[in-house]
Amino acid sequence: MHRLTRDEARRIAVRAQLLDADRPGDVVEVAEQIGTIKIDPTATIAPAEQSILWSRIGWSFEQPQLTKAVETDRLLFEFDGGFHPSSLLPVLVPRMRQRKLRDATVQWMRANDAFRRDVLARLRADGPLLAADIPDTSAVAAASEGGWYGTNAVPRMLEILMLIGEVAIVGRVGRSRRWDIAERVYPSDLPDISYEDAGRRLEERRLQAAGIARRRSPWTPVGEAGEAAEVEGSAWKWRVDPEALAAMDTDPGGRVAILNPYDGMLYDRPRLQELFDFTYVLEQFKPKAQRRYGYFAHPVLVGDRFIGLLDAELDRKRETLVVNALHELVPFDEEETEMVHAEIRELGEWLGVPVTGL
Structure with missing residues (x-):
């Protein structure tokens, strides 16, 4: 049983997410460590997949590096709303192929079996294709799923087929995904791993x-x-990564990190509260009158403490990063103010625009 102070636990969490002073060198290194780079188009500053990588790599990150890693080098792949390292394919593919779908989804797929076969046949003959290139021959429309899907059932069918490992995403045209049958995208020589063993390996990667x-x-x-x-x-009963424990003596120290609201560091909200005493509520879906910190406020991490929230947006017409507010969760001292302002200015330089409002 390892006994850790709160400070030690926080530093382990920060280093595991590559948010310490020792920045990673490229997008593949980031993906191999953190497992998932969330994809989201909300771009008050930059889309999630870009700002998540910037928060770790810094000014040298450029979007073409991510595109090359996914579409040319095939070192990353897109699945279920995120980019993942291809080293995860041996454990993810068995889980895909044995995934249990919800009863309502199973019924919808049964009612649309001919539609499913049409989609697969079209991809096999003409893929890769955009969803817009595939006719909707569904017998039963896609459920609205809370408004996420329109009347065209093709995107819904493709996403279900992706989850069960029958189709895969090969790249993007702008924000639109290009689809193909999985056997042409995923390697054919993946090791044979059982569903249970794959699950255990995924737990190790999550840790x-x-x-x-x-x-x-x-x-x-x-x-x-x-x-x-x-x-x-x-x-709480905790599990700790032994490699992270072994590296504690070589801790390079902390830095300032401005995190996209969909950053993996923020995903486990109860853990944020328990270890960091940080309660984060994304106000994107709140009515404007009920927002306290802003539509898409980015948490500000300094060392191993969340000390503020940045409410900023990229004004594309004026080509300026506008800081609407920099909320101090605890009063900043002079050094913290200087460090946070410097990181915001670096964010502006990465975007190629000046910063106003600081």
């Missing part, structure tokens, strides 16, 4: 990305991966 996580967390399920740990002042 690698988290550094430390609750043993039975619905947000970061790590099961028995890693080693047992206690954290000072916490009653």
